[in-house]
Amino acid sequence: xxxxxxxxxxxxxxxxxxxxxxxxxxxxxxxxxxxxxxxxxxxxxxxxxxxxxxxxxxxxxxxxxxxxxxxxxxxxxxxxxxxxxxxxxxxxxxxxxxxxxxxxxxxxxxxxxxxxxxxxxxxxxxxxxxxxxxxxxxxxxxxxxxxxxxxxxxxxxxxxxxxxxxxxxxxxxxxxxxxxxxxxxxxxxxxxxxxxxxxxxxxxxxxxxxxxxxxxxxxxxxxxxxxxxxxxxxxxxxxxxxxxxxxxxxxxxxxxxxxxxxxxxxxxxxxxxxxxxxxxxxxxxxxxxxxxxxxxxxxxxxxxxxxxxxxxxxxxxxxxxxxxxxxxx
Amino acid sequence: xxxxxxxxxxxxxxxxxxxxxxxxxxxxxxxxxxxxxxxxxxxxxxxxxxxxxxxxxxxxxxxxxxxxxxxxxxxxxxxxxxxxxxxxxxxxxxxxxxxxxxxxxxxxxxxxxxxxxxxxxxxxxxxxxxxxxxxxxxxxxxxxxxxxxxxxxxxxxxxxxxxxxxxxxxxxxxxxxxxxxxxxxxxxxxxxxxxxxxxxxxxxxxxxxxxxxxxxxxxxxxxxxxxxxxxxxxxxxxxxxxxxxxxxxxxxxxxxxxxxxxxxxxxxxxxxxxxxxxxxxxxxxxxxxxxxxxxxxxxxxxxxxxxxxxxxxxxxxxxxxxxxxxxx
Numbered sequence: 001x002x003x004x005x006x007x008x009x010x011x012x013x014x015x016x017x018x019x020x021x022x023x024x025x026x027x028x029x030x031x032x033x034x035x036x037x038x039x040x041x042x043x044x045x046x047x048x049x050x051x052x053x054x055x056x057x058x059x060x061x062x063x064x065x066x067x068x069x070x071x072x073x074x075x076x077x078x079x080x081x082x083x084x085x086x087x088x089x090x091x092x093x094x095x096x097x098x099x100x101x102x103x104x105x106x107x108x109x110x111x112x113x114x115x116x117x118x119x120x121x122x123x124x125x126x127x128x129x130x131x132x133x134x135x136x137x138x139x140x141x142x143x144x145x146x147x148x149x150x151x152x153x154x155x156x157x158x159x160x161x162x163x164x165x166x167x168x169x170x171x172x173x174x175x176x177x178x179x180x181x182x183x184x185x186x187x188x189x190x191x192x193x194x195x196x197x198x199x200x201x202x203x204x205x206x207x208x209x210x211x212x213x214x215x216x217x218x219x220x221x222x223x224x225x226x227x228x229x230x231x232x233x234x235x236x237x238x239x240x241x242x243x244x245x246x247x248x249x250x251x252x253x254x255x256x257x258x259x260x261x262x263x264x265x266x267x268x269x270x271x272x273x274x275x276x277x278x279x280x281x282x283x284x285x286x287x288x289x290x291x292x293x294x295x296x297x298x299x300x301x302x303x304x305x306x307x308x309x310x311x312x313x314x315x316x317x318x319x320x321x322x323x324x325x326x327x328x329x
Numbered sequence: 330x331x332x333x334x335x336x337x338x339x340x341x342x343x344x345x346x347x348x349x350x351x352x353x354x355x356x357x358x359x360x361x362x363x364x365x366x367x368x369x370x371x372x373x374x375x376x377x378x379x380x381x382x383x384x385x386x387x388x389x390x391x392x393x394x395x396x397x398x399x400x401x402x403x404x405x406x407x408x409x410x411x412x413x414x415x416x417x418x419x420x421x422x423x424x425x426x427x428x429x430x431x432x433x434x435x436x437x438x439x440x441x442x443x444x445x446x447x448x449x450x451x452x453x454x455x456x457x458x459x460x461x462x463x464x465x466x467x468x469x470x471x472x473x474x475x476x477x478x479x480x481x482x483x484x485x486x487x488x489x490x491x492x493x494x495x496x497x498x499x500x501x502x503x504x505x506x507x508x509x510x511x512x513x514x515x516x517x518x519x520x521x522x523x524x525x526x527x528x529x530x531x532x533x534x535x536x537x538x539x540x541x542x543x544x545x546x547x548x549x550x551x552x553x554x555x556x557x558x559x560x561x562x563x564x565x566x567x568x569x570x571x572x573x574x575x576x577x578x579x580x581x582x583x584x585x586x587x588x589x590x591x592x593x594x595x596x597x598x599x600x601x602x603x604x605x606x607x608x609x610x611x612x613x614x615x616x617x618x619x620x621x622x623x624x625x626x627x628x629x630x631x632x633x634x635x636x637x638x639x640x641x642x643x644x645x646x647x648x649x650x651x652x653x654x655x656x657x
Contacts, residue, residue, distance in 0.1 A: 154394070217435040223390055224430075225450050225499070226422035239440045 019243075022319040029315030035308035039124055046125030049118075062122055062274055066113035071286065074108040074116075074293045108293040110282060119274035120297050126275045127257040127305065130190060134256040135249055137195030142202030143245060147233050149203070150210025160207070164200045172197050176259065180268045190269050194256050202248045209241035243320035250313035254306040261302055276302055336404075337539050338364045338387060338426075338507055343401035345382050345391055354611045356382045358563035359401070361637075364507065364539050369530075371542040371554035371571070373586065377607045379563040380543050384509045386411075387541070388426045389418055405507075424454040427500035431512040433492035437484035443495045444468075444480025450502035467498040470535075472528055490521035497528065504536060511543045526553055547583075548590035551575060556643075559583050562608055562618040565637065569644030579646035579654050581623050617649070625650060 023029050053060035107116040149160035167175075176193030183189045213219060214237065222232045263269035264277025276298040283295035340362040346353040357379040364370045372380045385391045387403055389410050403410040405421065413421065430436045438446060447467055448460045455463075468476035471494040484492055493513060500508055510529060514522035530553055533540050542554055550557050550571055557574050559567040559582060567580040578584045585603040605622040608614055614621050620630035629649055637647045648654065 217430050217432055218438045220390070221428065221430060221436040221496070221499075222438070224388065224422055224428035226419040226424060226453060227449070228419065236438055240438070 019316075019319040023315060026315050026319070029312055029319075032308040032312040032315070035304060036312060039305050039308070040128070042121050042124045043128035046121040050122065050125060060118075062114055062118035064114065066109075069105070069109050069113035070111055071291050072105050072109040072113075074106060076106055107297050110279075110294050111286060111291075114274075116279075116294050116297050119279060120276075120301055122274040123276040123279060123298065124301065124305075126187070126270055126273060127260065127302075130187070130194070130260040131253040131256050133191045134195045134198060135252055137191065138199035138202065138252060139245060139249065141196075142199035142248075143206055143238070145199075146203040146206025147210050147238060150207040151214055151229070151233050151237065153211070157207075160203070164203050167197060168200045170197075176263065177268065180263065185268050186271050187269065187273075190260050190263055193263075194259050198252055198256060202245070202252070205244050205248060206241060209244055210237055213237045213240055243317075247313055247317045247320065250309050250316055254309040258302070258306060261298075335365060336363045337366045337368075337406065338541075339404040340383065340387070341402050341404070343383070343386060343403060344399040345379075345386055346397045346399045348395045348397065349611055351611050353397070353399070355563050355613065356396075356610050357386065358610075360560075360563075360565055362558060362565070364541055366506070367533070367537045367539055368556070369533060369540045369542060369554045371544060371550040371557040372560055373544055373547050373550060373557055374560035375545055375607050377610070378560045379610070380560050381511055383560070384428075384511050384541060384543050387507070387509060388422045388428075389413070390422070390428075420454075423450055423500075423505070424503045425505055426507045426509060427503070427505040428509045428511065429493070429496045429500045429513050432516045433489060433496045434484065434516070436496055437492060439484055442481055442483055443487070447480075447495070447499050447502055450499050454503040463502075464498075467502055468495070470501070470532070471495070471498045472524075473498070489517050490524060493517060493521075493525055494528065497525075497532070501532065501536070505538060507539045507541065508533075509541045509543070512545065513542075514549070515545070522549075529553070546590070547575070547586045559586070562613060563610055564618065564647065566619065566647045567645065568637075569640070573644050579640050579644065579651040580619075580648045581625050581654065582619050584654070585622075585624075617647075625653075 023033075049060065105115050105117070107120065109115055110119070145160050145164070149157040175197050176190075179193040179196065180189030183192060210233075219232060219237065222236050227236070260269055261275065261277035261280070264275040265281045266277075267281070269275055269277055279294055279298040283291065283298065287295055340360055343357055343360045343362075344355070345357040346355050348354075360379075360383055362370070362372070362383070372383060374380045382391055382396075386398070387405070387410065389398075389403070391398070398411050402412075405425065410418070410421065437443065444464050447464045451458060451460050451463055464480055465476045468479055473479050473491065473494050479487070479491070479495075484495070487495065497513075508529075513529070514525050517525060526549065529540060529542075532538075542550065544550060547557075547559075554571045556569065557571045558565050559574070559580065561582050567574060567578065567583045569579075574583060575587065578587060582603070585601070588601040589603065591600055603622055608618065608621070614631075616632050616634055617623070617626075617630040618634070620626045623630065627649070633649075635647050635649045637645045638651065639645050640651060646654075
């Protein structure tokens with residue numbers, strides 16, 4: 001009876017839960033996963049703040065300029081700005097005003113007196129928007145075209161390979177700039193520009209995997225059962241190559257974010273919203289005067305999200321790679 | 330074997346070629362074959378002689394390209410399979426002609442539970458049944474103990490014999506009239522082989538379907554097949570009732586295959602193999618295709634290809650000297 005229970009537990013461990021087990025054993029990957037979760041929470045919080053202000057129709061604090069507070073350096077504890085001279089200040093009052101001032105502008109303020117931390121959080125929101133929308137554009141294109149090319153081969157394959165080779169041959173940035181010029185500045189151009197170029201790598205990978213799987217006996221068996229092409233491709237082969245999509249997603253996400261930051265830095269990305277790229281662009285004006293915190297905040301945020309996603313992607317690839325799954329299949 | 334009215338499936342002068350850089354590879358080159366209702370027919374031959382391609386051609390499953398149906402016809406219940414459109418073919422496959430393949434571990438999709446894969450065949454061709462119960466029934470029918478549990482298991486968690494049973498359950502899901510078993514036991518242990526063959530035979534009696542058994546092991550067909558076709562280099566070299574072919578082979582190739590089967594209680598001399606290998610179908614020898622490996626070859630064999638001559642009403646051989654092979 002116990003062995004039967006063990007067996008059942010064994011069978012409950014699917015290919016995915018197996019990969020999850022493998023991933024959990026990798027400490028670095030788990031740290032990265034927590035970093036990613038942290039960023040995601042920040043982005044979600046940023047979204048709530050953004051929506052709330054939009055709903056209330058008020059200028060959010062991260063957009064409010066306050067020229068009295070220009071270039072405040074980062075500090076966890078800040079003296080009240082206006083000290084009533086001569087007034088007797090008791091210990092309790094000192095304490096309570098100190099608490100109130102605790103963690104006000106912990107990362108300092110920028111040239112217009114806006115809170116760097118809040119802008120950073122909004123930057124995270126925009127980065128996530130870009131990552132998600134770009135993936136929503138690029139993954140369906142890459143998966144569908146890759147599957148069709150790998151499965152049907154022949155003429156279909158020729159056309160799709162020609163298409164992605166053409167896309168790959170255009171310098172990526174040039175293409176993105178061109179699209180941004182057509183649809184105008186702003187995030188829409190960024191979404192389209194990145195989304196329509198970044199699918200090439202995924203398409204290539206999926207095509208290769210599908211070619212490999214099309215020759216597996218289980219595909220022949222599916223044919224012999226009388227299944228339609230669409231069902232064989234998307235129901236039978238795709239789940240077997242889906243790990244490629246997951247891994248590519250984790251690498252595509254930071255790549256899209258990096259490109260967005262770059263485009264915003266150049267001034268053709270986010271407009272009037274605190275993207276990391278805009279923060280970096282603004283920060284460079286006073287960098288040599290010792291105003292380092294805005295630059296540091298944006299670049300550090302970018303650095304860690306890209307690092308975390310890339311390391312997580314590598315770990316996922318190891319965890320999902322069937323060749324490393326010993327004793328299985 | 331000439332009457333065609335009561336035949337379930339018939340192959341007439343079928344030619345299947347493959348495109349290669351060096352020109353067409355004649356994998357199957359003019360084959361005639363007939364399978365009656367409820368009959369077990371075996372096709373025997375070495376690897377690369379075209380038997381798998383023949384079996385796939387029955388439901389037009391040879392991928393085109395690179396494959397090419399260069400001639401002949403395949404009739405299923407009198408209708409030409411090679412002239413069917415995609416919809417008709419899908420209705421034929423899995424529903425009327427089912428396949429089980431050599432390597433069950435690779436023929437089941439690794440990411441789906443076994444029960445789901447059987448259910449898929451049911452949903453496709455038999456919309457009227459209660460899927461869950463039918464899956465359990467099928468698994469029980471192919472001798473899987475504890476079918477409720479086993480339906481929820483992934484293929485890699487089953488043993489090879491169990492996987493092949495699951496494949497058979499999948500193939501039988503729609504009660505096909507013809508089951509094509511392409512080397513169903515090659516990847517299995519000897520002990521399991523016997524069980525699977527036994528299962529096939531009993532299921533055949535139970536369901537009254539015809540079975541086309543493809544194998545390279547002539548010893549396997551003895552208790553199973555009614556008739557046997559021996560294939561060599563894309564052609565049938567001998568055909569006849571199993572008893573007849575096994576006891577009085579009229580072709581040196583069949584004799585070679587028989588000598589290569591180990592026998593219980595036989596003499597302790599070494600097993601005899603057949604010299605050489607199956608010729609590359611892109612460069613077939615002139616004359617009789619078997620002559621380079623034949624122990625009885627004469628000059629005529631190098632020049633003239635023999636025709637399939639009737640030894641008696643049911644038995645035929647493609648050898649110039651079948652008469653001399655009569656008694657051994």
